[in-house]
Amino acid sequence: MTDSDLPLVDAHQHLWNLDENYYPWLSDKVAPAAWGSYDALLRNYTIDDYLRDADGQNLVKSVHLDVGWDPRDPVGETRWLQQIADQHGFPHGIVGYADLSMPDVAEVLDAHAEHANFRGIRQSMNYHPDEAKTYQSRPEVSRTPEWRRGFRELRNRGLSFDLQLYYPQMAEFYDLAREFPDVQIILNHTGMQVDGPDHFGRWREGMRLLAQAPNVACKISGLGMGDHHWTTESVRPYVETALECFGAERCMVASNFPVDSLFSDFGRIFDAFREITRDYSWSERMALFHNNAVSFYRL
Secondary structure, three states, rough: OOOHOOOOOEEEOEEEEEOOOOOOHHHOOOOOOOOOHHHHOOOOOOOHHHHHHHHOOEEEEEEEOOOOOOOOHHHHHHHHHHHHHHOOOOOOEEEOOOOOOOHHHHHHHHHOOOOOEEEEOOOOOOOOOOOHHOOOOOOHHHOHHHOOOOOOHHHOOOEEEEOOOOHHHHHHHHHHHHOOOOOOOEEHHHOOOOOOHHHHHHHHHHHHHHHOOOOOEEEOHHHHOOOOOOOOOHHHHHHHHHHHHHHHHHHHEEOOHHHHOOOOHHHHHHHHHHHOOOOOOHHHHHHHHHHHHHHHHHO
């Protein structure tokens, strides 16, 4: 078996149409972001664009993650994506948005679930002292009774939760995972270490803690957001640490396209993953590139 024989499930991709839909972070004035300037993303990115970028990668399925759609109509994104999936076959899984602290969260989840490819929710929980890097207005939102009540609604419906955070928050969400052992939690972007190499040790400690919760899986992706001029060797310690902590049975690879197109092309990302995992067994690589995403996202 060769690298070209590995079927790929891209566990984290995005689409948007600025002509038809409203995305505050793209449609309004560009704001500072954790991963730098993103002016190059201020264009439509359609399913045809995505499949063109993925050409030659043996892509067989994909999972779409919420992309900052109009928060007044969170189900609108899932509705729009399901229409695309029905027409084109991609994406196979849809992870939508809901504010779990809102009193109507059960109704929002049920409306999402009316669409066949809907699988779970991502509410980005990133809190950082640097305003450009923060997504939440205050720390430890997940510990509030209102938010925990909403998270319980995920459990009641068998939905997964995509977890986006920074390493100082990992103890907080380890506690959440232990309290809800029957909810599948999927860590986004390898723990989103955007604070530079001096923080690698503390990020690794957080990853080791979070991995102790067996219901947490790790999506190896988004590494360009913390290393804009990355090479295979510069991201190798992050990939290998994620695999060391979670094991090949709880990791999956993903593109984070088109966001990571700011830092590389689609093929280069997966070439790096293939190179770093070259000495893994075929079954382990099948798990990383295909089987785990199929399992965790129920594709």
